[in-house]
Amino acid sequence: MKKVSIWILAVLQIIIISCGGRNQKTVAIQNSKAVSAPAVNEKANANSDCDDQLWKYVYDHERLQVLDKCKTVTGVIEESNADPDGDQHMLLKLDKGQKDLLLKKNKSKKDGDLVVEVVCANNITRKRAMGACTGYTNHITLPSVGDHVRVTGSYVIDSHNGWSEIHPVTRIQKI
Numbered sequence: 001m002k003k004v005s006i007w008i009l010a011v012l013q014i015i016i017i018s019c020g021g022r023n024q025k026t027v028a029i030q031n032s033k034a035v036s037a038p039a040v041n042e043k044a045n046a047n048s049d050c051d052d053q054l055w056k057y058v059y060d061h062e063r064l065q066v067l068d069k070c071k072t073v074t075g076v077i078e079e080s081n082a083d084p085d086g087d088q089h090m091l092l093k094l095d096k097g098q099k100d101l102l103l104k105k106n107k108s109k110k111d112g113d114l115v116v117e118v119v120c121a122n123n124i125t126r127k128r129a130m131g132a133c134t135g136y137t138n139h140i141t142l143p144s145v146g147d148h149v150r151v152t153g154s155y156v157i158d159s160h161n162g163w164s165e166i167h168p169v170t171r172i173q174k175i
Contacts (some may be wrong), residue, residue: 001031005039011088012104013058015125018143021098022173031079031133034168036130037088037159040097049070049072049083049152049170050069050070050152050153050154050170051170051173052069052105053152054157054168054169054170055154055168056136057119057120057132057133057136057172058119058132058167058168059085059086059087059119059129059132060128060129062116062129063158063159063160064154064156064157064158064159064167065156065157065159065164066154066155067155067156067164068154068155070152070153070154070170071101071152071153071154071156071166072150072151072152072153073092073094073098073114073150073151073153073155073166074093074094074095074098074148074149074175075092075093075094075095075098075100075148075149075151076092076093076095076146076147076148076149077090077091077092077112077116077143077144077145077149078093078111078113078145079090079091079113079145080142080143080145082121082122082123083117083122083126084124084129085124085126085129086119086120086121086122086124086126086129086132086133086146087117087118087119087120087121087122087125087167088117088118088142089115089116089117090115090116090137090142090143090148091110091111091113091114091115091116091117091126091152092113092114092115092116092166093113098114098128099154101114101164102114102164103157103162103163103164104160104162105161105163106143106163108153109161109162109163110163114164114165114166115163115164115165115166115167116151116153116165116166116167116169116172117130117137117165117166117168117169118140118142118168118172119133119138119167119168119169120132120133120136120137120138121138121142140169140171140172141172142172143172143174146161147174148170148173148174149172149175150171150173150175151166151167151169151171151172152169152170152171152172153166153167153169153170153171154166154167154168
């Protein structure tokens with residue numbers, strides 16, 4: 001019953017986001033606690049551009065609320081840093097027409113940028129994250145600051161920070 005109610009809330013959230021105004025989107029996203037990360041043992045969807053297997057390597061994936069399992073965005077990389085959990089953390093200045101993907105915290109804490117995280121791109125230095133990347137080597141070529149890119153991955157809210165992200169990233173292409 002709990003799974004059914006989670007999916008019903010997720011569908012309602014998508015309807016509200018698709019049909020509603022800005023205030024309704026914000027309320028739907030901020031009040032949603034029902035949508036969680038996909039099960040880490042799911043196979044990649046044959047009709048999807050995203051690799052669900054990457055969720056196995058997301059450190060503390062329970063904090064991420066999935067809004068769209070597979071989303072593609074475009075923009076310019078403004079910042080890029082190695083996180084202690086092994087991820088490459090980037091800030092993406094979105095191209096026009098995508099600003100509705102940003103939350104209040106993206107605007108106040110990330111200068112209006114979308115957070116993009118490539119899992120297992122670096123050595124892990126955070127003790128609690130040790131082992132998160134065991135058996136996996138990420139082969140995504142990381143872009144440079146200033147590169148115009150197309151990023152594909154899961155569109156999520158990081159509930160610890162309150163901002164939206166593409167995390168985990170399946171693909172980055174220079175455009």
